[in-house]
Amino acid sequence: MNAYEIVLKSREKGRPTAVRYISRIVEGFIELHGDRRFADDKAIVGGVGFVGGMPVTVIGIEKGEDTNDKIAHNFGCAHPEGYRKAMRLMKEAEKFGRPVLCFVDTSGAYCGIGAEERGQSEAIASSILEMIRLKTPTLSIVIGEGGSGGALGLCAADEVWITETSTYSVISPEGCASILWKDSARVAEASECLKMTADDLAVLGAVERVIPERDFSEEFFADLKADIVRFFRGKRGIPAEELVEARYKRFRKF
Amino acid sequence: MKFDLKKFFSRKPKNELEGAGVPPQPQPNADPAAAAEAAIPEKLAEKCEKCGQIVLSADMDENFGVCPKCGHYKKITARARISMCVDAFEELFAEEQSGNILGFPGYDEKLAALREKTGEKDGVVCGTGTIGGERCAVFSMDYRFQMGSMGHTVGEKITRTFEYAAERRLPVVGFILSGGARMQEGIVSLMQMAKTSAAVAKHAEAGLLYIAVLTDPTTGGVSASFAFEADVIVAEKGALIGFAGPRVIEQTIRQKLPEGFQRAEFLQEKGFVDLIVERREMKEKLSALLKIHAADASAAEEVSL
Numbered sequence: 001m002n003a004y005e006i007v008l009k010s011r012e013k014g015r016p017t018a019v020r021y022i023s024r025i026v027e028g029f030i031e032l033h034g035d036r037r038f039a040d041d042k043a044i045v046g047g048v049g050f051v052g053g054m055p056v057t058v059i060g061i062e063k064g065e066d067t068n069d070k071i072a073h074n075f076g077c078a079h080p081e082g083y084r085k086a087m088r089l090m091k092e093a094e095k096f097g098r099p100v101l102c103f104v105d106t107s108g109a110y111c112g113i114g115a116e117e118r119g120q121s122e123a124i125a126s127s128i129l130e131m132i133r134l135k136t137p138t139l140s141i142v143i144g145e146g147g148s149g150g151a152l153g154l155c156a157a158d159e160v161w162i163t164e165t166s167t168y169s170v171i172s173p174e175g176c177a178s179i180l181w182k183d184s185a186r187v188a189e190a191s192e193c194l195k196m197t198a199d200d201l202a203v204l205g206a207v208e209r210v211i212p213e214r215d216f217s218e219e220f221f222a223d224l225k226a227d228i229v230r231f232f233r234g235k236r237g238i239p240a241e242e243l244v245e246a247r248y249k250r251f252r253k254f
Numbered sequence: 255m256k257f258d259l260k261k262f263f264s265r266k267p268k269n270e271l272e273g274a275g276v277p278p279q280p281q282p283n284a285d286p287a288a289a290a291e292a293a294i295p296e297k298l299a300e301k302c303e304k305c306g307q308i309v310l311s312a313d314m315d316e317n318f319g320v321c322p323k324c325g326h327y328k329k330i331t332a333r334a335r336i337s338m339c340v341d342a343f344e345e346l347f348a349e350e351q352s353g354n355i356l357g358f359p360g361y362d363e364k365l366a367a368l369r370e371k372t373g374e375k376d377g378v379v380c381g382t383g384t385i386g387g388e389r390c391a392v393f394s395m396d397y398r399f400q401m402g403s404m405g406h407t408v409g410e411k412i413t414r415t416f417e418y419a420a421e422r423r424l425p426v427v428g429f430i431l432s433g434g435a436r437m438q439e440g441i442v443s444l445m446q447m448a449k450t451s452a453a454v455a456k457h458a459e460a461g462l463l464y465i466a467v468l469t470d471p472t473t474g475g476v477s478a479s480f481a482f483e484a485d486v487i488v489a490e491k492g493a494l495i496g497f498a499g500p501r502v503i504e505q506t507i508r509q510k511l512p513e514g515f516q517r518a519e520f521l522q523e524k525g526f527v528d529l530i531v532e533r534r535e536m537k538e539k540l541s542a543l544l545k546i547h548a549a550d551a552s553a554a555e556e557v558s559l
Contacts, residue, residue, distance in 0.1 A: 109478075109497065111497070111498035111502055111503050111506045111507075112503060112506060112507050113503070113507065113511070113515070115497065115498075116496050116497060116498070116503065116515070116516055117524050118524070119482075119524065119525075119526045120478070120496075120497035120498070121473075121477035121478045121481065121482050121495075121496065121497040121526075122482040122526055124478040124479075124497070125451070125477070125478050125479050125480070125481065125482035125483050126482070126483070128447060128448055128451045128478075128479060129451050129454065129455055129483050132448060132451055132452045132455060133452075133455045133459070148435075148444060148475070149435075149444070149447065149474075149475055149478040149479075149497070152444055152447055152448060152478075153478075155448075156448050156451070156452075168441060168444075169440060169441060169444070170435045170436075170437055170439075170440055170441060170443050170444040170475070171435070171437045175437075176437050179437070180437065180438075193356065193358050193359060193440075194356070194437070194440045194441075195356050195440050195441065196440065196441065201441060204440075204441055204442065206441045206442075206445060247452070248452050248456065251445060251448040251449045251452050252413070252449060252452065254406070254409070254442055254445035254446065254448075254449050
């Protein structure tokens with residue numbers, strides 16, 4: 001597959017979205033709503049549950065599955081209240097020493113009047129700032145599109161994993177082609193240039209692990225769950241200061 | 255008196271050779287307007303980008319780059335900004351520069367052309383100095399370098415400024431101007447948002463002050479990282495500040511945005527900016543903020559009531 005084919009695949013209809021991952025990986029998930037400030041943003045789903053017997057806080061950017069569902073979840077484009085909900089849940093996890101698991105799938109944070117009025121920039125900036133110094137283990141997995149700041153708001157983690165036909169980029173290839181070359185037809189070329197596919201990202205060190213998708217079979221979810229459990233078990237007993245320092249180094253290298 | 259046409263149309267010599275003599279040397283840290291002039295390309299008159307009227311450059315410079323006719327804030331270079339607000343400036347990390355990390359087509363040429371044109375290695379100038387006598391670390395972004403877009407060099411220099419300040423227990427004052435992340439550096443430029451944020455967090459945890467001065471424009475990846483992570487967020491009058499640029503929003507929602515949307519005054523009204531400051535008063539306000547934060551709260555004197 002070339003880069004543009006992967007871009008299309010990362011957005012393909014029928015691809016499992018965050019709620020599917022949560023239902024396959026998290027036992028006894030209880031959804032917790034709202035940012036306690038303004039609203040409950042349905043583009044971001046969050047709550048608590050168990051993974052392999054370990055309590056976790058789970059946060060996912062949800063695109064929705066069918067058309068009505070997509071509209072309800074605003075196509076996975078979060079407003080500031082979505083990031084503020086995520087932050088609130090992360091702080092709650094920190095208080096109880098629970099690890100935080102994020103599933104990331106968004107074309108980007110929402111662009112609109114309300115989003116600007118309520119401080120989209122401030123919400124994402126604060127989310128990055130809080131997550132990067134969170135005193136509990138964190139893991140983010142990109143499961144479709146990792147669209148720019150809207151994705152990074154939930155990717156300031158100890159490690160970032162990505163499924164093999166997902167992307168993670170500073171800008172969409174459409175945006176890049178139209179801004180840089182004033183030609184949105186050159187989207188395939190932009191997809192290559194941006195080095196936004198899972199394999200390229202691994203070479204650049206932006207992700208620690210590329211997960212084979214195996215047609216999103218039961219085995220795929222079972223193995224992913226086992227890997228997540230192993231990852232968080234490996235973080236047990238590490239003092240919070242060490243976790244934060246290791247995270248600092250992870251991002252400092254860029 | 256005879257009107258001297260020749261003198262009227264003559265221009266200032268561009269350089270030493272052309273001037274056939276020693277040109278007036280800009281005095282470092284002399285009065286801010288003169289220092290600002292030194293950083294602005296020499297010419298006699300210019301057209302205000304807002305009202306379109308011709309203004310004598312000397313008048314524009316004396317007025318802190320604010321149009322004397324319509325009050326429009328002209329964009330000023332990183333160094334002109336520093337000259338206006340910072341005394342005893344000493345540059346840091348001046349040699350820092352990176353290349354075409356992703357091998358993005360055309361980016362090498364673009365960087366080379368920008369370096370040639372601006373005389374800067376990239377879009378930010380960092381260092382230390384004093385503002386109203388208060389020592390601080392400073393960074394200042396430059397619109398001439400792809401509208402202050404953040405790639406590796408910008409992110410690295412700003413990160414190093416916060417690390418330097420944290421080690422030496424200095425406050426940081428950042429003059430921010432950026433259209434966002436630099437797309438030719440792909441994911442590496444996105445990672446600068448996380449890297450700079452981590453450095454801001456470390457500086458903040460050491461109990462140190464960070465003042466962000468948001469100038470026109472502050473949008474995209476920079477607005478969604480260190481621009482909105484400061485203790486005090488100052489905005490320059492009329493500055494465009496937002497996550498998405500107005501054109502992108504208009505295309506997305508297919509309607510015209512109201513007048514004043516995403517301007518500094520709008521952000522203050524919505525609760526995201528602490529105070530709006532006029533350019534000519536910036537130095538004084540920053541100095542006052544630095545002084546209050548530097549003062550020892552336990553040093554209260556007896557006051558007769």
